[in-house]
Amino acid sequence: MVKIAAAIDTKEQILNVAERQFAEKGYAGTSLRGLIKEAEVNIAAVHYHFGSKEELYSAVVRRVAQQIVNAQQQELAKYENQEHICLENIVEAFIAPTLRIIPQMGEMGVIRAHFMGSCRTEPLPIQQFVDREFNENHQRFLDIFQRALPNQTRLELEWKLDIVIAVLIRTLNQVGQSGKLIAESDAEEVEIAIARLVKFVVRGMKSSCLQE
């Protein structure tokens, strides 16, 4: 019982370092040995707490996805009971929470953003259980988009949401790899980036394939 506190620290320490290294080097490019060296924990601790490298990755994904999805749904809740749905609000509810993590979480912010982007460009089979964590969330956003744009088909909204996701992923990876697009990680810069991304994709979403 004395070591439970230490165990929690160990488990969290592994998760934190894993998130950084997985983000920087990808799943396949990350070795448990390089990971435990930086985390200063024992190799056996990884298998004791998580079981395997794949399950460790899965645990990191769950932790990150939970934070993002909660933040997105919280934003979405502000609007989903309104009679008239404003597209800009919904798009911002999708994009903003992810990017606002950067200034909110301090030095962990950039790492989280980077992992958030990189995990969505992992090859199969990793990508499969990354998608699983976000699928339900995407469906809810599609439902709202459907209400905001009732004369567009579900299929059309699906690939338009996919474009929004594409833009978000690229932005997150750029932030993680070079700090590009968001030179300073302060709140002001991030809000500017959010505003321009929202404006860009809203334009594309509003125009239906069937119109003009």
Next chain:
Amino acid sequence: MVKIAAAIDTKEQILNVAERQFAEKGYAGTSLRGLIKEAEVNIAAVHYHFGSKEELYSAVVRRVAQQIVNAQQQELAKYENQEHICLENIVEAFIAPTLRIIPQMGEMGVIRAHFMGSCRTEPLPIQQFVDREFNENHQRFLDIFQRALPNQTRLELEWKLDIVIAVLIRTLNQVGQSGKLIAESDAEEVEIAIARLVKFVVRGMKSSCLQE
């Protein structure tokens, strides 16, 4: 001298299989041993012809980039001497050649598309010499975008081109992973996909941050 023809076959066979496996499993997730097994060549042949795993990847990137960039520049040449630059044409010159590869190259088309997408989401340091292959091409497109949209700053055009790249990468990876977005790989489906992507991003590019 008798074996030069066989050597060319070997070299190309390695490149072809490498392109597929690197696309499917990423650089770090691909092993030379799994590669030579599918290619039915000797492990030493890889080092003889390419030197190392990294140089093999680099060779695949160069072959792919050369084809894409040539096709894009050929399209661009149609418009760059015109007095008035039409934005739609330029965006299509950027997007279309990459996606048209899919129906043009037969069964190799989907693989090439997949690699083209996946190589741009590789972690550092691989991403570094992938970027190098496309950097000059991007600068030329930026120059044309500058002429089509003279009242937008270079910085603004840079992140807008980056959004176009993001959309293209995501589309290519989806094609490679599941055939999504382009259910059939026939020319007609691809043209429809090109048209809707072009329409989407053109809307976003035309609106300046300073306007409206």
Next chain:
DNA sequence: GTCTATAATTCGATAGAC
């Protein structure tokens, strides 16, 4: 829960015969 030691494979790369 934490540790050492090690199993069992797999990795990229190379030497040297042909």
Next chain:
DNA sequence: GTCTATCGAATTATAGAC
């Protein structure tokens, strides 16, 4: 150019003492 054989290092994972 192609091959076999192998080096040396790295990999994930586990068994078992504490």
